[in-house]
Amino acid sequence: AQTVTQSQPEMSVQEAETVTLSCTYDTSESNYYLFWYKQPPSRQMILVIRQEAYKQQNATENRFSVNFQKAAKSFSLKISDSQLGDTAMYFCAFMKRYSGSARQLTFGSGTQLTVLP
Amino acid sequence: DTAVSQTPKYLVTQMGNDKSIKCEQNLGHDTMYWYKQDSKKFLKIMFSYNNKELIINETVPNRFSPKSPDKAHLNLHINSLELGDSAVYFCASSPAGGYEQFFGPGTRLTVL
Numbered sequence: 405a406q407t408v409t410q411s412q413p414e415m416s417v418q419e420a421e422t423v424t425l426s427c428t429y430d431t432s433e434s435n436y437y438l439f440w441y442k443q444p445p446s447r448q449m450i451l452v453i454r455q456e457a458y459k460q461q462n463a464t465e466n467r468f469s470v471n472f473q474k475a476a477k478s479f480s481l482k483i484s485d486s487q488l489g490d491t492a493m494y495f496c497a498f499m500k501r502y503s504g505s506a507r508q509l510t511f512g513s514g515t516q517l518t519v520l521p
Numbered sequence: 522d523t524a525v526s527q528t529p530k531y532l533v534t535q536m537g538n539d540k541s542i543k544c545e546q547n548l549g550h551d552t553m554y555w556y557k558q559d560s561k562k563f564l565k566i567m568f569s570y571n572n573k574e575l576i577i578n579e580t581v582p583n584r585f586s587p588k589s590p591d592k593a594h595l596n597l598h599i600n601s602l603e604l605g606d607s608a609v610y611f612c613a614s615s616p617a618g619g620y621e622q623f624f625g626p627g628t629r630l631t632v633l
Contacts, residue, residue, distance in 0.1 A: 437620050443562075449611060449624035493562055499620060507552065507615060508577055509622060511564040 406431045406498050410512035417486045418520050424471075425481045425515045427496030435501035438472065438479045439509070444492040452494070455479065457501070486519045493517075524548050525625035527612050533631045534602055542597045542628045544612030551617040552576070553595035555587060558609040558627070567610075570595050602632045 407430045417423035429438070440452040455463045455472050462470050467487075471480045483490055496512040525546045534540050546553065554577075555567040569577035573589040584600045599606060612625040 447609065447627045447629075449613075449627075451621060454621070495564065501620070507620060507622075508554070508566040508569060509556075509564075510566075514562050 406433070406436075406500070406510045408496050408498050408510055408512035410496055410515050412515045413513070414516045414518070416518040416520055417483075419486055419488060421486055422482060422484045423486055423517065425483075425494050425496075425517065427479045427481070427512055429477050429479065429496070429498050429512075431477070431498065431500075433500050437499045437501060438470075439497040439499070440468070440470070440481045441495045441497060441511075442490075442492045443495065443514075444489075449495075453481065483517075488519050488521060491517060491519045525612055525614055525623050527610075527625040527628050529628060530626060531629050531631075533633065535633055536602055536604060538602050539598070539600045540602060540630070541599070542610055542612075542630070544595045544597070544625055546593055546612075546614040546623070546625075548614055548616070548623060549593075550614035550619075550623070551592055552615045553589065553592075554613040554615075554622065555595065555597050556611040556613065556624075558611060560608070564611070568595075568597075599630075602630075604632050606630060607632045 409428045436457045438455045442450045453465045467484045493514045497509045528543045552571045554569045558564045568587045570589045586598045588596045609627045611627045613622040615622045
């Protein structure tokens with residue numbers, strides 16, 4: 405079974421600054437995906453960024469980037485130039501790659517990020 | 522157009538009642554899921570259906586019964602509601618062979 409750990413329940417950052425959210429995971433799988441999802445106060449789950457474990461290059465999506473360390477089983481999210489709209493709960497999630505149609509997400513406990521004006 | 526929709530968005534009911542939550546996706550996806558988010562915001566998979574066939578059934582009380590009349594719909598029926606069933610329930614879908622899951626807006630269930 406896989407586990408995902410987010411050790412920072414809450415974080416805050418000043419607008420326009422950079423913040424890094426931590427995530428570690430435990431798995432015996434070698435092929436998998438990692439994700440960061442954002443849940444703003446509206447409750448909607450929004451995919452922020454994904455990383456395929458077989459790719460060494462860290463994923464980047466505009467102001468969002470990850471630091472993927474496969475050997476350390478670490479997957480942190482960096483948000484640059486933080487904006488007020490980034491205020492949300494951020495979830496790290498794991499999915500086995502070769503699981504047929506049973507592609508379930510295993511989530512961490514979340515980090516509540518508040519961007520301060 | 523809404524990709525994954527759920528009805529209702531809010532549901533308040535008494536303990537012991539039976540209720541249903543409906544989910545529909547218009548993305549043409551083959552796989553649909555139900556997740557439960559508890560009061561501490563922890564999200565956990567409950568069920569997964571692929572082309573109307575149950576694929577994943579995590580340790581969920583048998584008071585919860587998913588129903589998939591076709592691959593665009595996955596409804597969740599809950600019998601004999603208990604206080605501990607209070608949570609936000611999310612429906613999601615993904616395409617065949619795809620890894621990205623698209624979530625509905627969630628249904629907040631409150632059992633009194």
